[in-house]
Amino acid sequence: MDASLTRALRKAVSAVAPVCCAALAVGCTGSSAPAVQDTAAPARTAVLPAVNELQAQYQKVIKEVLPSVVQIQASHDLGSGVVYDDKGHIVTNAHVVQSEKTFQVTTANNEEPLTARLVYSYPEQDLAVIKLDKVPAGLKAAQFGDSEKVEVGQIVLAMGSPLGLSSSVTQGIVSATGRTVSEGSAGGGTGATIANMVQTSAAINPGNSGGALVNLAGQVIGIPTLAAADPGLGGSAAAGIGFAIPASMVKTVAGQIVKNGKVVDSGRAALGITARTVVDDRYQPAGVAVVTVSSGGAADRAGLRPGDIITRLGDHSITTITSLSEALATDRPGQRMTVTFQRDGAVRTVEVTLGEQ
Structure with missing residues (x-):
């Protein structure tokens, strides 16, 4: 290759190089390179109003319902309650009131506690009603929803006074419906077995008991009552598993x-x-032994007597007192059931018409 041709090629390369660099520089800005466009921008623009709308709905529900949720102070315990009507009736858990008759109640609109008295406690369902001695102006009753319309996946808010922090709100979903839960009697519990409870992931802590589980329509769909305990953690509350009595x-x-x-x-x-x-010879729960029979009751009319060991009620296998309570919790008074039991080593069955507790 002669010198003149070499010089000509060098000039050509020098002329092209600035053009290429200019093209690369333009590409780095992203203004003319579709391969690196921010395609998520329209999605973010569309999602933002929906997020704002959901947040606004949360705030609206809290503003509407929280004034109907109160803090209840007994002499040795603290819990929550929900204003039931404009006459000063407040519904709460029986384990909040326990055996006491008078209480201090703090409403959302009153800094000074109000006095209240027990109307009636029903430990079998862990519910109670107390009544304010003086109804303050502006007391607002909560709106209770229809339990039949509660669905898994619904967003819910739990309102109450966990650990004494009044007017607190947590958020979660309905995790399940129709749960039958047995409440322990230790630590102030009633020992009740309650059917059709609403399971929620909203945080339920001590002090939330008796408060409100609320849907995004501002309706109370349940009364938070207890959190599941994890035996593997020494009986500590299991996070994200709480239960509420249905509205x-x-x-x-x-x-x-x-x-x-x-x-x-x-x-x-x-x-x-x-x-x-x-228990059986392996020390495993094997049934429920009848200790006493109420005269004229369902078992008495069916011919059951002390010493009989009940092993089945209808379709339910009975191994413990808890399993018997859970089976009965799903049944109704007047319902006819087959009871399987052992007497003198022999297995027998009998028809029983269930009574009322």
Whole structure:
């Protein structure tokens, strides 16, 4: 290659190079390079109004419902309650009031505690009603929803006074419905077995008991009552597993208490016995031994007697007192059931018409 040709090629390369660099420089700005465009921008623009709308709905519900949630102070315990009507009736858990008769109540609109008295406590369903001695101006009753319309996945807010922090709100979803839960008697619990409870992931802590579980329509769909305990953690509360008594049961029980001063129709089935759990030769729960039989009760009419060991009620296998309570909690008074039991080493069955607790 001669010198003149070499010089010509060098000039050509020198002329092209600035053009290439200029093209690369333009590409780095992203203004003319579709491969690196921010395609998520339209999605973010569309999502932002929806997020703002959801947040606004949260705030609206809290503003509407929180004034109906109160803090209840007993002499040795603290819990929450929900204003049931404009006459000063407040529904809460029986384990909040325990055996006490008078209480200090702090509402959202009153810094000074108000005095209240017990109307009636119904430990079998862990519900109670107290009444303010003086109804303050502007007291707002909560709106209770329809338990039949509660669905898994619904967003819910739990309102109450966890650990004494009044007017606190936590958020979660309905994790399940129709749970039958047995409440321990230790630590102030009633030992009740309660059917059809609403399970939620919203945080339920000590002090939340008796408060409100609320949907985004501003309706109380349940009364938070207890959190699940994890045996692997020494009985500590299991995070994200709480239970609330459904609004339908709250209205049924509280309505009777407000009208009659007591529960006159519990809707809870009973056999009319006292009993204890028995174990087999491997020390495993094997049934429920009848200790006493109430005269004229369901078991008495069916011919059950002390010493019989109940092993089945209808379709439910019975191994412990808790399993018997859970089976009865799902049944109704007047329902006919087959009871399987052992007497003198022989297995027998009998038809029983369930009574009322």
